[in-house]
Amino acid sequence: VLVDTAPGSYEMDYAKLEEALTERTKVIIPVDIGGVMCDYERIFEIVERKRGCFSPANEVQEAFGRIVILEDAAHAFGAERGGKRCGETADFTSFSFHAVKNFTTAEGGALTWRDIPGMDNEWIYRQFMLLSLHGQDKDALAKTKPGAWEYDIVMTGYKCNMTDIMAGIGLAQMERYAGMLKRRRELLDVYEAALGGLPVELLSHDG
Template sequence: PTDAPNCVCLNSQTACGELSLRLLGIGLQEGGSELDEVITCAYTYTASASVVCHIGAKLVLIDCQKDSLEMDYDALEAVINEHTKAIIPIDIGGVPCDYDRIFEIVERKKNLFKASNKLQEAIGRVAVVEDAAHAIGASYKEKMIGSIADFTNFSFHAVKNFTTAEGGAMTWNHIEGIDDAELYHQVQLYSLHGQSKDALNKNKPGMWEYDIVGTWYKCNMTDIVAAIGLKQFERYPGMLARRKQIIEKYDKAFKPLGVEVLPHYTDEHISSGHLYIARIPNCDDQKRREIIIKLAEEGISTNVHYKPLPMHTAYKKIGFDIKDYPNAYARYANEITLPLHTCLTDEEVDYIIETFIRVLKEYAN
């Protein structure tokens, strides 16, 4: 489902995201500099951004677009400078970002790029490290997500479309002048304590000895989790189709009411249909909270995706202020995520639609 030439599985998308940046040598901890900058969007979950802090680089947050959850591409172009090493675009809800636009920007700004190691030199511009936690099975202009960005990171967490209970995968495209096998081996070292041999190779006759070449991490995927994932592949096309059925039914019911929804299926992209994000017209944060409570009383569990990062304590502490991200706040303040999963029956989908419409009309009055 990715068409990626290279892939390694780890224990989470967060681990994949962090190790992608470490492979790129970004940040003080990996031979880079504390001045190295990585740009992502303020409208996301913390895992998209916290990995930048883990590696000792500078996190740069930009606003989303006024009419979209994608990052503001004009703002992206404006903040790229000689310290920028990577961009982390986020496929929220499984909807792919505008990758043509992103690559056009990094190509236009490549004159500012200053490589600090062999891999950065080979790429020759700001790296695109895609957060595709929601987007396995999605495509952009007939290219599968996983085969577009320099590095792409997927989540197999319990609430994701494709789950192994917990897990993730990193894919990457071939980079001219770089040995893919060496990159794969480096990820293995990062993910298994810097140990030069895994358990299988250590157990071969006479091969017990190993070396620890770095004081790294323990984030490999286990065999049992991998077995769950292999079985999931057999079911996944049907799961994507069922999600599409539910989304199209929701869209038909809610769009006439002025509810703004994610564009899951367009001429340019096909979403994985991970989240059904709905923005309620003429609604503020307080009214949204009341609607969520009312829906819960009716037996419908909803959520909010996402509270922008500058509203969280950790990001306030490092200097971010939600006042600098008006679009992110505006899109957050009236957003509700409705149930979307393949165990929903047609009758349950109809009940959600009927109840949501009734509750919206009650609060509109």
């Protein structure tokens, strides 16, 4: 179910979001745009009000006891809102490191999550690893160990694993990312000053 943006905003219409939630709703995926995080405090308030109509379908949903919030933070790596950093607000947060993003490894991404009462973080991590590597029960590093070349396909998965080279690019950028964001802010100020008096709608980058 798609929820449209609010008039004059790039964020979803939160009133329409609440109207769209039913007992079939399992997850909400808000999309952060232009380095601005959505209003997760408001989203969680809506979810709490709708807790009574939530119908879990698996053990993870039962552990939450409510609709899950999965933040699409492809455009918000390093962003903050209300004193909280992107990646520590929603239940799960997905990041993109595609070539056109502020922080890039050419391809790939990352996923973070908050502690879930009653759920083991190692088990959650294991599920993501299985999904990202064709359902194989051993990653490339594990296969290099003596006598460990055999592996099983334990589930249907995808191919989302990042190469070591890509990870190296990301680690190098992490060391200078604060400076990169500062420089982007300086360039943004130049554009806003030049275009401010023209009939052009500027995207706000301040949350």
